[in-house]
C-alpha cells in the first residue's frame with residue numbers, strides 16, 4: 447500500500463473540493479484563517495511518515511488538546527476522575543449546558559467543554575495556572591518529540607475575552623461543587639490548553655501512544671497502560687466529535703478527536719496515528735474536509751475498526 451501516493455491523491459481532491467465548510471467565527475483569532483488550507487499526516491507504527499498539503503503548517507488544535515489533558519488528568523487522579531465526569535456521549539453540541547442541570551453538574555464526558563473544564567480543574571490541582579499549562583506543553587512536546595511546539599497566547603487571550611458560554615458552564619459546575627478552583631483560574635488553564643499550536647505532522651507524532659498500546663515509540667517508554675490507551679480510544683470513538691460522533695463512526699470508523707481549528711486526530715490501533723487539518727467546519731463544529739479526507743483514507747486502506755483487518 448503506497449500511503450504517500452494515497453495522501454497525495456487525497457490532498458489533490460481536497461484542494462478542488464467546493465464545499466469547504468466555514469472557519470470558527472466565535473473565536474476572533476480563528477475566524478480569518480484561509481479555508482483553502484489542507485494538510486494530512488500519517489505516522490505508521492514503524493515510524494514512517496507520509497505527508498501531503500499543508501502538513502507542516504501549525505494550527506490551533508483547540509479541543510484535540512482535550513485528549514492530552516485527559517491523559518494527564520488520569521495520570522494525576524486515576525479512575526477517581528470518573529466521579530466528576532462521565533464516559534457517555536452527550537448527543538449535544540460541544541458547548542451545550544442543557545444536561546448539567548438535570549445531571550447535577552457532572553458533565554457527560556471529558557471531551558465536551560464542560561468535561562474538559564473539569565479535567566483542567568483536576569490538572570490545576572495544587573499548582574499555579576502557569577505550572578499546569580507548562581505541564582501540558584511539556585507533555586505534548588515529549589509525545590511529539592519536538593520542542594518547538596508552542597501555545598498561541600493571542601488565541602488563548604481571545605477566548606478569555608469572548609468565552610462567555612464556557613464561563614457559564616464553569617460557574618454552573620462550581621455551583622454544584624464540581625469545580626474546585628475559581629472559574630477564572632480554571633478557564634485560564636483550559637483556554638491555554640486549547641491554544642496549543644501544532645502541525646499535522648507534530649499532532650500525528652503526539653498521537654502515537656494511542657496507536658501503540660500506550661507506548662510512545664519515539665521515546666521507547668510507556669505513557670499510559672494498554673488498558674488506559676484502549677479506553678481513551680473508546681472515548682474518542684464514542685464522544686470525540688460531540689453530536690457528530692455517530693456520523694464520524696459511520697463514515698470513518700476510527701477513534702477521532704476534532705477541534706474547531708479544523709484539525710482531527712485519528713488513531714488506527716496498532717497501525718497508524720493520523721492528523722488532518724482543514725479550517726472549514728460543518729454545522730457541528732467538526733472539520734468538513736478533514737472528515738471527508740479521513741473517509742477517503744479508510745476507503746483506500748480498509749483501516750476502519752469495523753473492517754476485518756489483515757493479520
Ligand SMILES: NC(=O)CC[C@H](N)C(=O)O
Nearest residue numbers: 508509540559640705706
Ligand atoms: N470543539 C472545540 O474545539 C471547542 C474548543 C474551544 N476552545 C471552546 O471552548 O469552545
